[in-house]
Amino acid sequence: MATRTIIVTIFLECIFRVASGANILFFSGIPSPSHSIWLRPLTTALAKKGHNVTVISPDVEKSPPSNLTYIHLENLYSAMFNSSQEVVPQFFELANSSPLTLLNVIDQFSIKCCNHGIKSKGFKQLMDYPKDFKFDVFLSDYMVGPCLASLLMYRFGIPPFIPVVPYNGLTTSSPYIGSYSYSAAIPNHVFDATEKMSFLERTKNLLYDSYESISKDLYLYPHADSVIKSIFPNAPSARELQKNIKLLFTNSNPMIQYKEPLMPMVIPVGGMHILPPKPLPNDLSQVISKSKEGFILFSLGSNVRSDQLGPERIRCILTAMKAFPQYQFLWKFESDKSKLPMAVPENVFIRAWMPQNDLLAHPSIKLFITHSGLLSTQEAFWHGVPLIGFPLFTDQFRNINYCTSIRVARRLSLETFAVDELIDAIRAMVTDPSYRTKMQRLSQHFRDQPQTPLERAVWWVEWVLRNPDVDVMQSNSINLWWFQKYLMDVFLFLFIVIVSVVVTLIVILRSIFRKKLSTHKNKSE
Incomplete structure (x- = not known):
């Protein structure tokens, strides 16, 4: 009876904590209106549920609810595009670029967002919050990369982490969750191909997926570590910090895209931004x-x-x-x-x-x-x-x-x-x-879904609030390097074993053959 009372008490405390309003930090560090359009319904819905939501972003709302606070990354548009928000990059040039070039552009974009974002008044304002201030959950737009997200995570005591992926392809987020890239069937998010790829296209796609994963290990994460260590010398690496992930939201739905197996911690919320229509002007x-x-x-x-x-x-x-x-x-x-x-x-x-x-x-x-x-x-x-x-x-x-x-x-x-x-x-x-x-x-x-994508996203954020220390959704593959995850070290070992066995057999057979040949010659003499 006492055990039951304790369990009920803990459950009610968790429910009360969520109902009374949690502190939620949302980092949307990409200077692109479409990213804000996708994420804004979620921040607004969480605020309507009574949570205290803080959003740090280059795009801000003019009249948000009282419990939805925007911190402006005021310099990102001008710094990234070298002019006003309205100037468009050379998209025709990008359209004709190779996938490898595009992947490099995305990595460079992420690093520039970090280098300029950390200098903004808005970012400094958030970093200057009281040292004991805590957020109950931290959400971050994946496209901004590991740099500033990891820095904020460490600054606020490593709260439960939910990255949100604006793409409908998981190859972009595999480092977070230990997921696999299905290069044979799913084209890389920058590769102009269909799921029915030829042998050459599958070969290229494997190279693009591998390059994207390796470049993060050799380029993005070391850069993030250097930035974090410059401010917090005793902080863990960005990769270690981001293993604190509880869930991942991806902008996907199997009904309207290429089909891809999902890890248990991946919550598809494709269409989350679609709201009931309003009357036209x-x-x-x-x-x-x-x-x-x-x-x-x-x-x-x-x-x-x-x-x-x-x-x-x-x-x-x-x-x-x-x-x-x-x-x-x-x-x-x-x-x-x-x-x-x-x-x-x-x-x-x-x-x-x-x-x-x-x-x-x-x-x-x-x-x-x-x-x-x-x-x-x-x-x-x-x-x-x-x-x-x-x-x-x-x-x-x-x-x-x-x-x-x-x-x-x-x-x-x-x-x-x-x-x-x-x-x-x-x-x-x-x-x-x-x-x-x-x-x-x-x-x-x-x-035809049991709940709207937005309702699903809100429910799972509150699930993390109710279960902040639970890691049951996380696969151990998150702790593996890419060559371990794809068993390349095992294949290399097996290859060496097979080659060794074959070479040994050849040596033995040659020795036997020579002995027989020598014996035959001796008999002939």
Whole structure:
């Protein structure tokens, strides 16, 4: 009876602690609006549950709830892009780069985020918190790398750690959780290939996965260690600190991507950012109401600006739109009409910002022309809208390749497309009902879950709060080096044994043969 009372008391204390509001630190150190868009619903939902959430990020909300505190990494956009937040990197150059170059770019980006982030006033403000201040759980955007995340983890007493991965590919996060890279079936997140790879593609993919893993060991982690040791000389290594992981959230869902086995500690929350649609602004409602057969949305996401595509590409896009007067086109175009190289057709409405999720939920939408970003692709799946994709870099190729492989999308090159190509693609997508039918069926599969992805993420964060010291979800493979995890040391040993046995047998057989030959000669003499 006494034991039962103690157990009930401990359980009630845990529930009370979570219900009364835990202190949660969320590090979102990537200067990219799409990362904030994906993570913001989770921070807001945790605040609504009564938790005290602190977010350190280059993107901040203007009017957050009272228990949601933003600390601004004020210098990251200007430092990383050498200008304002609105300037776009040379994405066409990245699109033509090799996967190895892209992996190097990502590593360099991570290191620059660390070097500049640590100098920001916001980061110093967080580091200057009282020495005894504690956070009950720490979440960090994986893409920022191990440097600042490990530093914050050690500074605040190594709280339970939940990395969040904005990609839908686990090769990017295998160092955290000891997971495996399935190079034979899953293309690397920067490799422009499908899951049905040829022998040469599988060979390349293995090299890319291996290079990504090794570069972290030889490049990112040593850099992180040097930064941490410069501030806390007695701190453990970044790799040791990050073994404190309890769970990992990945932006994935098996219904809408290449299929990949998951470790027990991996919680798929693909579509976490998709919220119930809100009413459209009046100007958009009026434009849509005038369309004869529906509308088509054109948006290149939050990083690529349509007004920087150049006059020739803009002219091609407007000409293609003009060829379909029965449809109203809504184009996310960041400048006014004076920046356009030709008059805007009557069936085209441009706007600097579009409520994308709300528009994709509208019953009159027929097609979504997109940059193939993961968030946009997931929203299209959720709402059952077929796609035309203009991928530019990293995982966008992977996303649109999957969509084309299951016949819910067409793919074009934003750098080299011609007017006729775009017209043909639009015509095929709006006249062939099979694209929309397939997408709507996948939408039903995607939505058919016992809880929304956001509810799942919140529940598991609170699970860690209730069970902060439990490591039952963690595999021992997290303690292995990559060559141990893939049994390369064992294969090398077996190879040496086999070679030794073969060599020994050859030596023995040669000796026997020589003895027999010698005996035969002696008899002959």
